[in-house]
Amino acid sequence: MSWLTYAKSELVTAEITEERCANDVKLIEAKTLIAQWSGDKNDTVTLAKARRDTDETVIHLQELYLNSRAYRKLVESVFERCERSAQILSRELSRRISVAPQERRLIRYQP
Numbered sequence: 001m002s003w004l005t006y007a008k009s010e011l012v013t014a015e016i017t018e019e020r021c022a023n024d025v026k027l028i029e030a031k032t033l034i035a036q037w038s039g040d041k042n043d044t045v046t047l048a049k050a051r052r053d054t055d056e057t058v059i060h061l062q063e064l065y066l067n068s069r070a071y072r073k074l075v076e077s078v079f080e081r082c083e084r085s086a087q088i089l090s091r092e093l094s095r096r097i098s099v100a101p102q103e104r105r106l107i108r109y110q111p
Helices: 002-036 045-053 056-109
Strands: none
Touching: 002 045, 002 056, 045 056
8 A cells, every 4th residue: 555655646746747847848839939930921820830849948848748748657557557456455355354254164163
């Protein structure tokens, strides 16, 4: 159960980090788009977005976001495995506890 609790806390931390990185990416993308917008008639939205997407800061933050997302998925899979194992263990213990009194009665009457 302690490992399950630890895995859940790691999952929550990873989710918070992922959301923070996603927010940072959106913010920097918007700021970069505004900063690079020339306001010229020949400046199209597609061209401005292409310049934004090739900016080094935006690329770096997108990589951080992808790394945090991958880490969250990894921790999520560990948490789910811990949770399944805890459920199996709980079922097995419940089964053994409920069978034990019957087995004791049978052993009492056998030579």
